[in-house]
Amino acid sequence: MARITEENIRLAREIIGRYPKARSATIPLLHLAQEQDGYVTNEAMAHIGELVGASSAEVFGTASFYEMFKFEPVGKYLINICGTMSCALMGAEELMHHAEERLGIKMGSTTADGKITLERAECQAACTEAPCLQVNYRYRYRVTPDQLDTLIDDLSAGNLASEIPAHGTVAVIRQHIPADRAVGAVAPELVTENPVWLDGKAAL
Amino acid sequence: MTGGTWKHAPGFYAGDRPQVVTSRFQYEDSYTLERYLATDGYKGLRLALARPANEIHDEVRNATVLGRGGAGFPAGNKWGLMPQGVWPRYLVVNGDESEPGTYKDRLLMECDPHQLIEGCLIASYAAGLSQCFLYIRGEMALAQERIATALNEAYAAGYIGKNILGSKFSLDIILHWGAGAYVVGEETALIESLEGNRGMPRLKPPYFPAANGLYGQPTIVNNVETLANLPWLLNNGTAAYTAIGTATSPGTRMVAISGHVNRPGVFEIINGITTFRDLLYGEEFCQGIRNGNDLKAFVPGGGSAPWFTPDQLDLPFEASQVGPAGSMLGSGAIMVMDSTTDIPRAALTLTRFYAHESCGKCTPCREGGTWLERILSRVVDGKGTDADLDQIFEVGESICPGAFPHASNEKLGIAAVPFPYRMNTICFVGPSAYAPVHSALTLFRSEFDARIVKRTMIKVTAVSE
Numbered sequence: 001m002a003r004i005t006e007e008n009i010r011l012a013r014e015i016i017g018r019y020p021k022a023r024s025a026t027i028p029l030l031h032l033a034q035e036q037d038g039y040v041t042n043e044a045m046a047h048i049g050e051l052v053g054a055s056s057a058e059v060f061g062t063a064s065f066y067e068m069f070k071f072e073p074v075g076k077y078l079i080n081i082c083g084t085m086s087c088a089l090m091g092a093e094e095l096m097h098h099a100e101e102r103l104g105i106k107m108g109s110t111t112a113d114g115k116i117t118l119e120r121a122e123c124q125a126a127c128t129e130a131p132c133l134q135v136n137y138r139y140r141y142r143v144t145p146d147q148l149d150t151l152i153d154d155l156s157a158g159n160l161a162s163e164i165p166a167h168g169t170v171a172v173i174r175q176h177i178p179a180d181r182a183v184g185a186v187a188p189e190l191v192t193e194n195p196v197w198l199d200g201k202a203a204l
Numbered sequence: 205m206t207g208g209t210w211k212h213a214p215g216f217y218a219g220d221r222p223q224v225v226t227s228r229f230q231y232e233d234s235y236t237l238e239r240y241l242a243t244d245g246y247k248g249l250r251l252a253l254a255r256p257a258n259e260i261h262d263e264v265r266n267a268t269v270l271g272r273g274g275a276g277f278p279a280g281n282k283w284g285l286m287p288q289g290v291w292p293r294y295l296v297v298n299g300d301e302s303e304p305g306t307y308k309d310r311l312l313m314e315c316d317p318h319q320l321i322e323g324c325l326i327a328s329y330a331a332g333l334s335q336c337f338l339y340i341r342g343e344m345a346l347a348q349e350r351i352a353t354a355l356n357e358a359y360a361a362g363y364i365g366k367n368i369l370g371s372k373f374s375l376d377i378i379l380h381w382g383a384g385a386y387v388v389g390e391e392t393a394l395i396e397s398l399e400g401n402r403g404m405p406r407l408k409p410p411y412f413p414a415a416n417g418l419y420g421q422p423t424i425v426n427n428v429e430t431l432a433n434l435p436w437l438l439n440n441g442t443a444a445y446t447a448i449g450t451a452t453s454p455g456t457r458m459v460a461i462s463g464h465v466n467r468p469g470v471f472e473i474i475n476g477i478t479t480f481r482d483l484l485y486g487e488e489f490c491q492g493i494r495n496g497n498d499l500k501a502f503v504p505g506g507g508s509a510p511w512f513t514p515d516q517l518d519l520p521f522e523a524s525q526v527g528p529a530g531s532m533l534g535s536g537a538i539m540v541m542d543s544t545t546d547i548p549r550a551a552l553t554l555t556r557f558y559a560h561e562s563c564g565k566c567t568p569c570r571e572g573g574t575w576l577e578r579i580l581s582r583v584v585d586g587k588g589t590d591a592d593l594d595q596i597f598e599v600g601e602s603i604c605p606g607a608f609p610h611a612s613n614e615k616l617g618i619a620a621v622p623f624p625y626r627m628n629t630i631c632f633v634g635p636s637a638y639a640p641v642h643s644a645l646t647l648f649r650s651e652f653d654a655r656i657v658k659r660t661m662i663k664v665t666a667v668s669e
């Protein structure tokens with residue numbers, strides 16, 4: 001399966017070109033691979049290694065450190081329910097139990113139809129809106145058990161497809177640096193002089 | 205329009221206070237270039253470019269713009285720590301916001317991305333930084349999209365890139381994003397992650413990023429809110445900036461208050477003077493404890509901070525007073541527990557967090573955090589013994605030797621142990637696993653005692669025939 005596709009290689013090279021050192025693009029490329037296949041395959045990691053100049057073991061070493069990267073398929077929708085203090089104080093445990101009962105699965109597993117994965121998550125920076133959750137990293141605030149039921153109904157019926165992309169895609173908008181505006185990344189060892197604007201004023 | 209929650213700025217309440225970084229939150233289209241330009245946007249950059257870079261650096265230094273990421277180190281002084289004559293220098297923006305309770309940088313990124321971008325431009329101009337990386341927490345899809353859009357708009361309009369606004373100043377700003385790891389918020393771990401590695405903090409010294417950071421070059425790591433202050437500062441000047449707040453904590457600060465209050469929310473408050481009582485009970489802030497309950501305890505500065513009880517309500521939100529009282533302000537996050545709170549269980553939600561987020565590089569944190577979580581879980585489940593409670597302190601001692609900071613308590617007759625602590629770990633994750641359980645056990649011992657099984661000594665007697 002799945003090395004990086006032709007189209008994504010173009011994107012990958014563009015991303016690599018933004019960094020003074022190619023290795024810095026490792027995490028963005030892992031996201032790209034996960035976007036392509038829904039999870040990060042071994043072939044993709046080997047390919048990323050070739051692109052950034054690292055071994056596949058080094059790429060896996062980096063990837064495995066980070067919670068968001070999955071190495072096996074997960075549901076089309078990943079529901080992360082926050083269980084850290086502010087959410088716990090406002091009923092996160094009950095919400096998790098409700099989700100488990102409703103879907104008939106435990107936290108950390110996926111429904112038989114492959115649609116929904118449930119995970120316990122840590123603080124999502126929405127503590128005043130507790131208890132909260134994310135579906136493929138899109139927020140739902142102050143979630144009641146009833147609202148969770150509605151959300152699951154909507155996800156199952158495909159009602160939220162336009163708002164929530166399938167697992168793997170985080171941001172749907174990418175940065176584009178126009179060639180005529182880019183300064184361009186330079187390897188640090190090739191920069192020896194101070195930035196020109198430091199002499200006097202920058203304005204013309 | 206003042207007060208109220210807007211759909212695009214969930215949880216934020218403006219109130220009737222100075223707004224340095226949140227002034228555009230009132231507009232539904234606050235994140236667009238059009239709105240930004242209509243509300244003084246990129247004016248601070250123009251003003252900066254008309255003056256020598258070192259003058260702008262001095263302005264930031266004189267205004268004492270404190271870091272808003274946790275440690276509260278003045279930004280102007282931090283920039284001054286870079287060695288002379290070593291190029292290139294980089295700017296890494298810390299948008300990894302993951303400290304439990306903290307919710308402000310995400311709002312700033314989602315609601316006013318151009319303000320942050322302008323802050324990055326001003327900082328890079330002033331300190332001679334030649335490339336900027338905006339490291340945003342991986343799980344924040346909307347923030348990434350809003351910033352990507354804003355960067356695209358700003359490049360096209362000539363605010364970023366080669367010869368900005370026709371000047372000699374050139375800068376690329378690169379959107380970079382993480383993949384879920386709390387410890388990456390620590391600045392040297394952030395740099396490791398940006399180099400494509402596992403996000404583990406570096407041993408210090410010698411790796412202070414200002415001297416030796418990204419690719420071994422001088423690197424400034426600043427928090428999102430810190431940089432978001434700069435456009436206003438340039439537009440309004442140091443005198444206007446220091447007129448707000450106190451001499452040691454000028455300006456404003458964003459604070460998120462969550463948990464058992466009537467109106468949890470994010471507020472931009474006047475730095476240094478607003479008391480915890482104002483924040484928890486004030487009409488313009490949280491309007492009291494839910495259901496008319498009593499306040500039991502609160503975490504004053506993010507999940508890592510030792511806890512306060514009602515005894516500390518009259519302290520102002522000012523580092524120089526909160527430190528001696530036994531805690532810290534950290535990342536501007538207050539979590540409130542009312543009288544119904546199960547204290548050991550509440551402490552467990554935080555200890556578990558830090559134990560799970562340990563990167564594993566140092567033993568006291570890797571082992572100690574896990575031990576604390578296990579022992580505490582046992583106690584919460586009613587299976588703990590009195591020996592477990594002693595062991596919590598023992599394990600804590602191996603992470604942070606000596607007296608651990610805590611608040612005073614009149615009823616218990618205990619005096620405060622001031623912040624900070626000594627530590628046997630590379631970064632603050634290890635101590636942070638201990639802080640909640642230490643506070644809970646010190647201030648609410650009886651709740652633990654009620655939970656545990658007291659061991660009775662078994663008499664061993666000689667068996668005679």
Ligand SMILES: Cc1cc2nc3c(=O)[nH]c(=O)nc-3n(C[C@H](O)[C@H](O)[C@H](O)COP(=O)(O)O)c2cc1C
Pocket residue numbers: 270271272273274275276277279282298299300301302303386387388389390391392425426427428430431631632633
């Ligand atoms: C474990 C740990 C996590 C941290 N997380 C963050 C974070 O999410 N965001 C942040 O700005 N600073 C965080 N910090 C503080 C940073 O190391 C650093 O001090 C800060 O980004 C510097 O910016 P400032 O000087 O503008 O505050 C963290 C520190 C530690 C030890």
Ligand code: SF4
Pocket residue numbers: 387404405561562563564565566567569570629630631632633634635
């Ligand atoms: S204290 Fe914990 S998180 Fe920090 S470096 Fe040590 S093991 Fe890693």
Ligand code: FES
Pocket residue numbers: 082083084085086087088122123124125126127130132304305306
């Ligand atoms: S504790 Fe749940 S979002 Fe912060």
